[in-house]
Amino acid sequence: MATGHANGTIQCPLAVPESIRAQVIQTYDLAGYRDSGGLDDLAAYAAELCRTEVALVSLVEEARQSFLAAVGFDRPETHRDTSFCAYAMLGDEPVMVVPDARADARFADMSLVAGDPHIRFYAGARLISREGVPLGAICVISGTPRPEGLTDFQRRGLEILATAVMGRLQDRRAQLEHVQTVEESKARVADSEQRFRTLADTMPQMVWSTLPDGFHDYYNARWYDFTGMPDGSTDGEAWNGMFHHDDQERAWTRWRHSLATGEPYQIEYRLRHRDGTYRWVLGRALPIRDADGHITRWFGTCTDIHEQKLALEEREIVSQELSHRIKNIFAVISGLIAFAARSHPGFGGIASDLRDRITALGRAHDFVRPHSPQSQPKARQDSLHGLLGDLFEPYRGDEQMPRITVAGDDVPVDDRSATPLALLFHELATNAAKYGALSVLTGSVILTVQRNGEMVSLRWQESGGPKLHTAPERAGFGSQLVELSAVRQLGGKVRRDWERDGLVVTIEVPLAAFSRPPGTGPCR
CATH class of the missing domain: 3.30.565.10 (Histidine kinase-like ATPase, C-terminal domain)
Structure with a gap:
């Protein structure tokens, strides 16, 4: 029999520490899950299958048990010291059956047995996470003792319902993990992009990037400082208008060749300075490829070589x-x-x-x-x-x-x-x-x-x-x-x-x- 603490919490011999259980429970983010009604149909079918007035899907935490779905029971949670499911989830059998709680020393003195709702019969199938951590149970409860317990069909049905409950909870967990992964990925990308922009803005060269089709979508601060153009005004194909008229066709031809072949881009041309003069620069670009060899982006630089020229x-x-x-x-x-x-x-x-x-x-x-x-x-x-x-x-x-x-x-x-x-x-x-x-x-x-x-x-x-x-x-x-x-x-x-x-x-x-x-x- 479990021993009690001053706060009424039952100390059960858990397979894993409570701190580990708390971490696993947190991954499901089940706060307010009962309001969504996501497990109500499974609880209702359990009551119908076992012909009981009450059916619950419980989540047993360190000091309380909360109900993710309930039929015939209006309390959202109870203290853990009144929890049958705390025992069911740790049992050796997939389903724990209590024919008459008054005759079971573990439960006879519980307030829910001695008082309202006067629990007599209980049967619960444990809920186990993918890590093997016990979370709670799907259970059926009756105020009438049932010496015969459950039929084999009902017992097997309760096990299947427990599997269904964990399937839905696992889907929710997977969705949350996916969202979290996406958010973390976005955060990493945002951080990486911020680092890149900071690095690019500190470089003495003009830095730019394009999409695989050659559409220019980024220039660093040095480009706008050199050209004197407003931010974003040279995106797309407008960059070629910054070149000297005599160099535009040559630059276009070389750039189209690199886009078509994937060969590195390198060319010298005259670029319009913010003071209206044209200065010689060296333009270079290399493609970034994915695992299949497809170009995902081009990164390039423009280096002022006017004095050297x-x-x-x-x-x-x-x-x-x-x-x-x-x-x-x-x-x-x-x-x-x-x-x-x-x-x-x-x-x-x-x-x-x-x-x-x-x-x-x-x-x-x-x-x-x-x-x-x-x-x-x-x-x-x-x-x-x-x-x-x-x-x-x-x-x-x-x-x-x-x-x-x-x-x-x-x-x-x-x-x-x-x-x-x-x-x-x-x-x-x-x-x-x-x-x-x-x-x-x-x-x-x-x-x-x-x-x-x-x-x-x-x-x-x-x-x-x-x-x-x-x-x-x-x-x-x-x-x-x-x-x-x-x-x-x-x-x-x-x-x-x-x-x-x-x-x-x-x-x-x-x-x-x-x-x-x-x-x-x-x-x-």
């Missing part, structure tokens, strides 16, 4: 002017050599060779120097193949029978390697034109470039020229110049093989000698 343009102008003057110096030197040759006829052969070397250096410089869009070479300025093609132009011949062919790997070059490469291959081509394969119409040269890890092999192979019998007895100035360029300036090695069909020169040069690492060279 102007400085770069000024530097380009200065670089082009310096390069133009250097080119003029080459022309002046060639002119001086020609003038000296006319004054000293015996100097003519040497002058011609020297002038040709100066011309080769001029070609190399012209290839790697800064250019305007109008003077830009057709080949990439960092291409070894492009540089060699430019140097060999005087020896190329027709398309049906090229005299010099460049094949194999391409290697990046810059202004540091262009000069020794120009001298090196000018000497080889000149010697081939004077004495080797290019001295006859049927001769040709193949230059094969092969990259092997950190080394580059350049193989110059002549064929179809005069047959060779022995190597020259001594090396001329041209050979010394080849050694100077390849070994001293490029840090490589040179090997000559005087094969019968023509000269083969193999040059091994470190890859690092061709160009500087990115970001370490002079600006062009």
Whole structure:
């Protein structure tokens, strides 16, 4: 038998602490649930099934029991010390039956037994939460003892009604949990959005975002500060009107391409400043994708690069002017050599060779120097193949029978390697034109470039020229110049093989000698 406290609360041996039960009960939020009548039909059917005057759905808490549905009983709650259901929910059987409460020591002295409504018969099916925590019971009560208790059909029916009650309560709990989850999610989203906006507003760049279709729906404070436009006035497609007229179509085309392909967006354009001028900015955007790879949003930035752009343009102008003057110096030197040759006829052969070397250096410089869009070479300025093609132009011949062919790997070059490469291959081509394969119409040269890890092999192979019998007895100035360029300036090695069909020169040069690492060279 349970023991009582001074406040009348019955102390029952619970499977879980009352604090845990209270937390579980709270998840159902059942305050005022009786007024909704959500369980009245189940209570009415229990009374009809068991042929009793009273049927209740009780929720047993630490000090009281409240009724979520009631038939034939008008009190909304009672003290727990008068609760039959407090015992029923903790019983070993799904349904507890009390044939006559006056004959049961647990209940005989209860006020509801000794007094109104004079409970005699009780039967209750326990209500258990999904965690296994007892909550209360659905019960039937009568003022008349019932020695026979319940039939098997009634007992089973009461169990089914208990399951139905918990099903409805569980649905309510699930709805509440869903609402709570949604609210918590909204709160997290709102907090995340607030954090993002705060972060975006502190950035020096203009930040914007669009929907998957490209509709602009957000700009940070920096955008409005830069453009001077009212908040929201550039949403949708109005952003393009902020660009310089000459840049609008280009920006639209690039943006549509990114939207269609999902490729990152990057472009430089002129954006109208709040003072009415146009400033150069760099626009970038990346897509955000869901787990299935679908784009859910685009985030982008606009960075003011106007000062850098102007400085770069000024530097380009200065670089082009310096390069133009250097080119003029080459022309002046060639002119001086020609003038000296006319004054000293015996100097003519040497002058011609020297002038040709100066011309080769001029070609190399012209290839790697800064250019305007109008003077830009057709080949990439960092291409070894492009540089060699430019140097060999005087020896190329027709398309049906090229005299010099460049094949194999391409290697990046810059202004540091262009000069020794120009001298090196000018000497080889000149010697081939004077004495080797290019001295006859049927001769040709193949230059094969092969990259092997950190080394580059350049193989110059002549064929179809005069047959060779022995190597020259001594090396001329041209050979010394080849050694100077390849070994001293490029840090490589040179090997000559005087094969019968023509000269083969193999040059091994470190890859690092061709160009500087990115970001370490002079600006062009």
